[in-house]
Amino acid sequence: MATTKILLFAGARELVGQAEVTLEVNFPTTAVTLKAALVATHPELAPLLPHTLLAVDTQYATDDTPVSAGSTLALIPPVSGG
């Protein structure tokens, strides 16, 4: 197990009340596994999580995108810039 941080933005940050969360993760893992771990530790994210994407090293990930230790992770709720 290793400790990793996930950055939160906008509605996700508001639901958790923090700009990032810390998870214990077995690396290597995948994006979908990280999202499952996130909702387990932060159930307040449950309504939003199905609508979010994970970004791995500032790239949008798909469910099976591999994630290794040291990657920068962020949870991306539906965007609304412009």
Next chain:
Amino acid sequence: MATTKILLFAGARELVGQAEVTLEVNFPTTAVTLKAALVATHPELAPLLPHTLLAVDTQYATDDTPVSAGSTLALIPPVSGG
């Protein structure tokens, strides 16, 4: 017969060397008749005239648009603003 002026612009003005020409016209008449009279008195307009429209009181005319004495007339070569 009455005297009427026709305003010229751009290439038409350049071909004639004047900003307007004066024609002797039997009113009422039509746009197409005026254009025929114009090319008779100013043959230098012949290459451009088939590509021009007549404006009667600042409205585009068609061939059979009636023209009465006192109307403001202008020859409109293909436009290129913008």
Next chain:
Amino acid sequence: MIKLTQEPIDTTALLADVQHEEAGAVVLFLGTTRKFTAGRETIELYYDAYQEMATQELERLEQEARERWSLVECAIVHRLGLVPLKEASVAVAVSSAHRGEAFEAGKWLIDTLKEHVPIWKQEHWADGSQEWVHPGAPSSSVTGGDA
């Protein structure tokens, strides 16, 4: 708002005119003097208009655009006289609640202006010749002379 002007177009004022609290979108189009046309070099353009009629046609275009699209503001400015390289000869600015309408109206306005409004462009080529641009008509390039 319709304007013909001999001065450089003030895009800051134009944008301020169309920005509005009911609008979420502004589209500004500028037609600018380009250096090369089909390999020939332009040093500047000169624009002339049948001013009374051009103003009236531009007002008609604004009215028709407002009938076709739900616009908040609509402004068209055409510069006349010499227009140096890079500078704008025409500006079309529209605002609307949503962006689709602003893009469509802006495109239609400049397309229709170029078809219907009695304004003419004279090319001042780098070789010293000048030429009124009359799309579809035989060319009549004049060497030298003054605009």
Next chain:
Amino acid sequence: MIKLTQEPIDTTALLADVQHEEAGAVVLFLGTTRKFTAGRETIELYYDAYQEMATQELERLEQEARERWSLVECAIVHRLGLVPLKEASVAVAVSSAHRGEAFEAGKWLIDTLKEHVPIWKQEHWADGSQEWVHPGAPSSSVTGGDA
């Protein structure tokens, strides 16, 4: 040119950046804060971004637009923080030899920005509530609090 900024967007500088002697057309799009959305009154908007990723995504959009269309210049600026009514949260400016490309690229850029770039808008409603806008996700309006 890509920029995220906390300051009001300087459209004069932006237009100067994209006006170019190889371009005959400039299209500028501004997204501006609108007062009413489906009957509800907005007093201002607040924007936040995942800045490193947003900058990278905007650069990718500029690159893709340059591959799809023959653009002379391309600039995208997004403002972050509070954006009052009428003011621009985003500006997209493109120039091209001919106008068709500038309109198409400008429209594609703002459409794609709104789909893909990690920037978020928070509504500050006139009733005092605040709400992050997450299209397609359940609403989570918060009353009071600070942005």
